[in-house]
Amino acid sequence: MVETQFSPYRKQPRVAVVKFASCDGCQLSILNLEDDLLALGAAIDIAYFPEASSNMQEGPYDIAFVEGSITCPEDLPRILELRQQTTTLITIGACATSGGIQALRNWSDIEAFKQAVYPNPEYIQSLSTSTAISEHVSVDYELWGCPIDKRQLLRVLTDLLQGVSPRIPTHNVCIDCKRQGHVCVIVSQGLPCLGPVTRTGCGAICPSMGRDCYGCFGPAEHVSVQPPGVPPNMTSLAQQFHQHLQLIPVEMVRRFRGINGSVQSFSKESDAWESK
C-alpha cells in the first residue's frame, strides 16, 4: 500500500465483504474491477470475502461492505455483530441501502406467499419485511444501484485510503444524460423516465439505450450537504406521467414501487397513487 501523510491506516486496512439477502450482483461488481484488482489487492487486506476467497478471517475490520437486506431472523444478530466489529460500514446496492426489490413483500402477506410456494412452509423462517441495513445499525456510507457502479466503489475506497471523506455525488440522472448527449425519452418518446428524481451513478445507462430510468440508484437528493437529504419533487413528475403520458394509477404505483420502492420518498408517492 502506498503511504501518504494523510492515510489513516498504518498498514493495509482489513476489509470485509458481507452478504445478506441479495443476488450477489454487487459483490460481482467488485470482482469486475478487473483493471484495478491488482492495485486493490496491494492497497487493502481482503480479510473476509467468501464470494472471492475461502480464506475467511474473523473481525475486527476497518472497512466492511455490506450487500443485501435484512429478511430473516438470523440476519439481525449478524448485522449487529458486524457493526460492532467494523470501523467504517458501507452498504452496497439497492438491497442493503433501501431493502431492494424483495421489499415489495412489505406491501403483501408473506404467510400467503409461503403457503403458495413451498410444500412445507413451516420450514421457512422469514421476516414479514425486507429492510435496509440502516434501519438496524448506523451506516457510514451508502452506495446505491442495482448493481452498484464499480467506479463509485473504487472512488470511495480511494478516498478512504487517503483519509479523505468520500463524497458520493447526489445529483440526478438527467445531468449525466445531458452531459452525454442523450435525447430525453420523456420529451421525445413520452416514456415515464425517473431520471429527474434518481441519483447519479449508473452513467445514464437506460436513457443511453432509449429506455426510461426506473430508479435503481434510489432518489436523488435535492439538498445533499446535510444528510439525510431532501428528496426531489416526485409529486410533480408523477402528475406529468399521469396527465401527459397517460399512466393510470396502477401503473403509477408500479413506477414508483420498484427496486427502491421502500425508500420513503418513493413509497410516499406509490402509496398516494394506490389510494386513488
Add this chain to the structure above:
Amino acid sequence: MNSDSFQAPSPRLFLRKNFLQLFHALKQLGYQILGPVLSQGAIQWKTITAPEDLPIGWNDRQEPGSYRLEQDSHSRFFNIIHGPESLKPLTFTSRETLLVLDRQDHTFSAKEIQPEIKPTAVLGVRACDLAGLAIQDRIFLNDTYPDPYYEQRREHLLLVAVNCTKAHPACFCASMATGPKAQYGFDLCLTEADEDFLIEAGSRKGLQVLEQLTCSLASEERIIQDKERIAACAASQTRRLPTANLPDALYEAHDHPRWDQVAARCLSCSNCTMVCPTCFCHGVEETPSLDFQQSEHTRVWDSCFAPDHGYIHGKNFRPTTKDRYRMWLTHKLASWIDQFGTSGCVGCGRCITWCPVGIDITEEAQALSQPSD
C-alpha cells in the same frame, strides 16, 4: 470571429440539385462537416457526407415538454427547426479533461491536456444558435480570462446558417430580436425554398466557399420574397418575453408568490440549463488513481439546479427549488444584462420543449412581471 470589415456580395441562387458541391468545397478546404441528423427521436449534430444524410421529409413538432418527429412528402433539407443541441456542445464541451497531475515524492507536476480539434463546418445553424454563440463568446472569450479550450474550438468552426421560414410554438426569437433571420456570426447563410436556396456569404471564409459553387445572381423579387417569408415566420410566433423593464420587474418580484407555484412544478432537474445555448456553469472534478500517484482534473457541465451548486463551505445558499428557479430566471433575464450587457435568453424555446414537466419561461416571466395582488 467574422467581425473584420467584410463587404457581403449580394445574395446568389444555389440550386438544390447542386448542393453536393457545398460538401465538396468544404471538404476540399479541410473541414469535417456536421449537420442535423435524425437521432434518438430528434436531430443531433453528426458527421454528414452528402445531402442524403440530412433529415429530408421530416418535421419536428414541439410543445412544452414534448418533441415529436413527423414525416411528410417535402424534400427540404432543413425543415426540422432544431433539436436539444444548440452549438454549445461544440464549443463548450460537456466534459473536458484539463490537467493530469502526477505525484513525485513531496511535489507534483501538472500536464495540460490539449484537445484534438479539427476544422468543423456546421450546416443548418439557426439565428438563435448564432445569437447564443455570440453570448457565449462574451463569457468565454472575455479579455481578462479567455478560455483556451473554447477559443480553439470556436476558431475552428465554419458556420452555415439557415434562416427560419417557420417557427415551432416554443420559439420566441422575434421578441428577443435574435431571429428568425441570421444577422451576424455566420460564414454562409441559406434561405431554403423548394427547388433552391438563397445563399449569402457573411465572412471571407464563407465567400471562399461560395466562390466554389455554381450559383446565379438572385433577382430582387426573390430576395424580397424570402424576406417576406422570414417576416411571416416572425409574425407567426405566439410566445414572447415582456422585454420592457423586465429586469426591474424581476428584481422587484423577489417575494412574488409565483415562485412558490413554479417551484411546486419544477423538478430541479437541470434539463433547462443543459439545453440552453447560453448557460455556462461548470464544475471541476478531481479523479485520483487508487495509489494516489495521479489525478485527473476534469471540467463538467454543472447547473444552478444541481444540489451542491449553491453550496459554499458550510452552507447551501440555494437549498430549495424556489431559490434555484428564482436564481435561474433572474440571472438569465435580469442580472445577466448587468453582467454581460445582454439578456441571457435568445428565445430558442429549448428550455420549454425539453423541460420534462413543460415549464414555460415566457409564461413565468409574464406572471412574475405582474403585481402579485
